[in-house]
Amino acid sequence: MSAPRLSAVRMTGADAILRSLEAEGVDVVFGIPGGAILPLYDAMAKGTTVRHVLARHEQGAGHMAEGYARASGRVGVAVATSGPGATNLVTPIADAWMDSTPLVCITGQVRSNLIGTDAFQECDITGITIPIVKHSWLVQDVAELPAVLKAAFHVARTGRCGPVLVDVPRDVQEAELDFSYPDEVSLPGWKPPRRGHPRQIAAAAQAVAAAERPILYVGGGVLNADATAELRELAETARIPVVTTLMAKSAFPESHELHVGWPGMHGPKWSNWALNKADVIVAAGARFDDRVTGKLAAFAPGATVVHLDVDAAEISKIRHAEVPVVGPLKPVLARLARELAERCEPERTAEWLAQISEWRERFPLRYGNGGELLKPQRVLEVLRDLTSGRDDVVWTTGVGQHQMWAMQYLGCDRPRTFITSGGLGTMGYGIPAAVGAKAARPEATVVCVDGDGCFQMTCQELATAVLEELPIVVVIVNNGYLGMVRQWQDMFFEERFSHIHLSHAVPDYAALARAYGALGFMVDSDDQLEETLAEALASGQTAVVDCRVDPREHCFPMIPAGQAAVDAVEYDPGHDAEALAL
Amino acid sequence: MRHTISVLLENRPGALTRVTSMFARRGFNIESLAVGPTERHDVSRITLRVDAEKHSLEQIEKQMHKLVNVLRVAELAPGESIERELALLKVAAPPSARAELMALGEVFNARVADLGPDSIVFELTGSPEDVDSFEELVRPHGLQELVRTGRIGLGRAARGGTRPRSQILV
Numbered sequence: 001m002s003a004p005r006l007s008a009v010r011m012t013g014a015d016a017i018l019r020s021l022e023a024e025g026v027d028v029v030f031g032i033p034g035g036a037i038l039p040l041y042d043a044m045a046k047g048t049t050v051r052h053v054l055a056r057h058e059q060g061a062g063h064m065a066e067g068y069a070r071a072s073g074r075v076g077v078a079v080a081t082s083g084p085g086a087t088n089l090v091t092p093i094a095d096a097w098m099d100s101t102p103l104v105c106i107t108g109q110v111r112s113n114l115i116g117t118d119a120f121q122e123c124d125i126t127g128i129t130i131p132i133v134k135h136s137w138l139v140q141d142v143a144e145l146p147a148v149l150k151a152a153f154h155v156a157r158t159g160r161c162g163p164v165l166v167d168v169p170r171d172v173q174e175a176e177l178d179f180s181y182p183d184e185v186s187l188p189g190w191k192p193p194r195r196g197h198p199r200q201i202a203a204a205a206q207a208v209a210a211a212e213r214p215i216l217y218v219g220g221g222v223l224n225a226d227a228t229a230e231l232r233e234l235a236e237t238a239r240i241p242v243v244t245t246l247m248a249k250s251a252f253p254e255s256h257e258l259h260v261g262w263p264g265m266h267g268p269k270w271s272n273w274a275l276n277k278a279d280v281i282v283a284a285g286a287r288f289d290d291r292v293t294g295k296l297a298a299f300a301p302g303a304t305v306v307h308l309d310v311d312a313a314e315i316s317k318i319r320h321a322e323v324p325v326v327g328p329l330k331p332v333l334a335r336l337a338r339e340l341a342e343r344c345e346p347e348r349t350a351e352w353l354a355q356i357s358e359w360r361e362r363f364p365l366r367y368g369n370g371g372e373l374l375k376p377q378r379v380l381e382v383l384r385d386l387t388s389g390r391d392d393v394v395w396t397t398g399v400g401q402h403q404m405w406a407m408q409y410l411g412c413d414r415p416r417t418f419i420t421s422g423g424l425g426t427m428g429y430g431i432p433a434a435v436g437a438k439a440a441r442p443e444a445t446v447v448c449v450d451g452d453g454c455f456q457m458t459c460q461e462l463a464t465a466v467l468e469e470l471p472i473v474v475v476i477v478n479n480g481y482l483g484m485v486r487q488w489q490d491m492f493f494e495e496r497f498s499h500i501h502l503s504h505a506v507p508d509y510a511a512l513a514r515a516y517g518a519l520g521f522m523v524d525s526d527d528q529l530e531e532t533l534a535e536a537l538a539s540g541q542t543a544v545v546d547c548r549v550d551p552r553e554h555c556f557p558m559i560p561a562g563q564a565a566v567d568a569v570e571y572d573p574g575h576d577a578e579a580l581a582l
Numbered sequence: 583m584r585h586t587i588s589v590l591l592e593n594r595p596g597a598l599t600r601v602t603s604m605f606a607r608r609g610f611n612i613e614s615l616a617v618g619p620t621e622r623h624d625v626s627r628i629t630l631r632v633d634a635e636k637h638s639l640e641q642i643e644k645q646m647h648k649l650v651n652v653l654r655v656a657e658l659a660p661g662e663s664i665e666r667e668l669a670l671l672k673v674a675a676p677p678s679a680r681a682e683l684m685a686l687g688e689v690f691n692a693r694v695a696d697l698g699p700d701s702i703v704f705e706l707t708g709s710p711e712d713v714d715s716f717e718e719l720v721r722p723h724g725l726q727e728l729v730r731t732g733r734i735g736l737g738r739a740a741r742g743g744t745r746p747r748s749q750i751l752v
Contacts, residue, residue: 126596127599130596130600130603131603135649136596138595138596159648187650188592188653189591189592189649189650189651189652189653190650312644313641313644313645316637316640
């Protein structure tokens with residue numbers, strides 16, 4: 001047996017997990033205890049610098065860890081017990097996988113001698129999660145714990161960020177080891193790129209310098225890479241307009257003249273036109289998702305693609321890249337900006353920028369303001385106006401119409417201030433993500449724009465927000481329906497509405513909020529809207545504002561699934577008048 | 583088009599599952615797969631046969647590179663590699679047919695691994711194409727059971743190892 005290192009301290013596996021988290025600088029974890037993770041919770045009770053936020057459902061804990069990660073840029077940590085505790089983490093893990101959110105999940109497992117016997121609360125969580133983690137470990141030897149945790153954090157945050165899982169049997173938590181946290185990680189098979197190839201970056205610069213109608217198509221990778229300053233430098237140096245995907249909202253200041261909106265299914269027409277009529281697309285940390293491209297064959301048919309990404313597998317996965325650059329985006333964007341500073345004429349894009357401005361004028365976002373019912377878009381406009389100029393507001397959303405309106409109407413100028421579930425489209429993401437974001441940024445006002453459907457999937461975490469003193473404001477865009485499904489049934493299923501009605505009033509959201517110890521408000525007309533939202537935002541407490549809005553309102557424009565940007569369906573005032581007459 | 587891919591991976595619990603799961607999830611079809619130890623006790627080698635277009639093949643390789651346990655991925659290019667397969671074939675062999683079957687076996691260097699009153703078990707090692715040919719020749723005699731290991735391969739000796747595919751992207 002090799003002698004323990006001089007600094008090694010004898011302790012249990014559970015203590016070693018906590019000391020490892022402390023060594024990683026983790027300040028907060030989100031979780032729920034249970035049988036197989038009891039030793040770790042006992043270790044917490046004995047003392048640690050790590051704060052534990054007690055969620056009400058492990059899915060909530062997972063999304064909190066995601067919200068924390070997205071708001072802070074650090075790795076989020078979720079803790080759960082074996083079996084159902086672990087399976088409840090599956091949705092957040094899949095969400096983090098799709099959106100490349102760095103996440104370390106620590107799960108308890110039944111005792112080693114019981115594994116494989118269908119013991120109480122046993123499930124093969126490492127097996128279940130194989131397709132949705134970057135890597136996972138079932139720790140079988142307590143001596144391996146420090147190295148495994150070191151590796152887990154390293155893998156989660158290096159290369160393309162994402163989730164990892166560490167499954168620790170109860171007896172491994174109880175066994176003793178000589179603990180010392182390793183300085184180095186030993187992973188011979190994990191070699192994310194460290195820099196972009198200078199020749200490829202030069203080729204990218206050449207393509208951009210020669211372009212008349214270049215555009216930066218920015219994805220969430222830029223936020224993950226902490227490369228927003230480099231992005232701005234590049235855009236300003238070469239005078240390139242920027243579209244940011246849903247995941248990249250806040251990666252580029254939205255009040256900046258070069259920001260030209262958000263591409264994709266519910267992006268404004270001018271944003272999609274700019275992307276589709278470009279001659280050179282510089283994709284940075286974006287993955288040509290089907291919600292962005294629509295019909296692939298018709299997507300930006302004339303464009304040369306320069307694709308910058310830390311993940312080589314994204315390059316030419318969907319759309320062939322004429323100029324591939326694999327590497328971490330921070331140095332790649334910085335170098336590209338430097339090369340362009342020397343060789344491009346910024347004025348060359350003046351005409352192109354003027355063209356986009358003209359489209360912007362011609363195709364503004366529109367919605368009808370007839371009728372007596374409060375319009376959902378109005379809720380977002382008021383929220384935008386109430387927070388305008390503030391740099392301490394962090395938004396989260398659920399998934400659906402309200403999310404798309406939030407993308408369209410809210411303005412984000414600072415990085416990591418718009419936190420949403422993009423790839424997986426996880427309804428119920430908003431409230432727990434907001435709690436996590438608040439833990440990361442206690443000084444910020446964290447606002448969850450939620451739908452009534454989403455709210456009911458995770459509203460139990462209001463208890464967490466209240467009792468853990470992580471106050472959030474939840475604004476429910478309550479149309480009484482699963483609104484996006486309603487829109488699809490209306491537009492593509494001949495108005496056969498099928499199992500989408502939730503009702504405006506059950507539950508009574510304001511009363512439910514008060515039951516949780518939060519403030520509860522209800523608004524159903526424009527004249528109370530601003531005042532009520534302002535009160536909730538200024539309250540400093542967890543508050544729920546139930547905004548009862550017009551259920552007939554559709555989210556426009558909309559590029560129907562599988563169709564091209566030119567097929568976008570727009571708001572039709574005539575249709576609106578017809579509906580009102582009924 | 584069919585390709586043979588050679589993968590070196592850490593000999594860890596679940597490592598093979600991660601590779602095969604990735605293939606299934608991404609919709610890539612594996613035609614054959616052979617896994618076994620290498621000259622290093624902590625490293626295994628998988629030889630995979632896949633039917634894929636060039637674009638998909640690149641995707642397969644890139645996605646495999648992202649797996650933490652995968653150390654190296656290389657395509658075994660035809661003509662630049664040695665590929666072998668082992669097969670056991672149980673063939674109906676009444677006394678009247680035995681001589682002819684033995685003669686066929688000799689042509690292919692197939693060994694008689696077992697002999698019963700009504701059947702012969704041949705053991706054949708050769709290129710996968712040789713195994714195919716032998717299989718077809720004995721089939722009319724009554725091929726009762728067949729097992730093949732799936733192909734394994736190495737780069738030719740003159741190349742000093744399996745040739746890594748050029749990494750144009752990195």
